[in-house]
Amino acid sequence: MKQKEKKHSTGESPLRxxxxxxxxxxxxxxxxxxLxxxxxxxxxxxIPKGWPKKGQKPTDAAAMEAYEEAGAFGKVAKKPVGSYxxxxxxxxxxxxxQVLVYPLEVKKHRASWPEKGERRMAWLSTEDAALIVDEPDxxxxxxxxxxxxCKD
Incomplete structure (x- = not known):
């Protein structure tokens, strides 16, 4: 399945x-x-991420990743907050x-989900979360x- 690609003005290969x-x-x-x-x-x-399925809206794909990987349900923003x-x-x-990032306000957290037990999870302040992810963007x-x- 071919993924959307973004063209670069620098002459680099497009990113999926x-x-x-x-x-x-x-x-x-x-x-x-x-989270x-x-x-x-x-x-x-x-953060939960993956490939959108053919014909699936990006927002729906982002919500599905949050459920499958973290058991999180909520309201997804219609526009991405950015990319990295x-x-x-x-x-x-x-x-x-390239990853398009859609905010998802978590309203419910399931007791069971597809990848439970395969990953660890942590709720963190924005500053702490930013410190422990590897990707600078x-x-x-x-x-x-x-x-x-959040203040300590």
Missing amino acids: QQVAALPFRISEGKCVEI LITSRDTGRFI TYWKRGDGNFERL LASLIRNFKGPA
């Missing part, structure tokens, strides 16, 4: 696109908290991908996510 959810909630203290999960292969902290790039490990190779996106920051 994935979609991601940025799961968040507003805490009792009225601050934004981000991070670990990747299954490396254990790095990431990362290197995806393949069988003996790496591919640079994702860290910047999280750090700049609108809403009040």
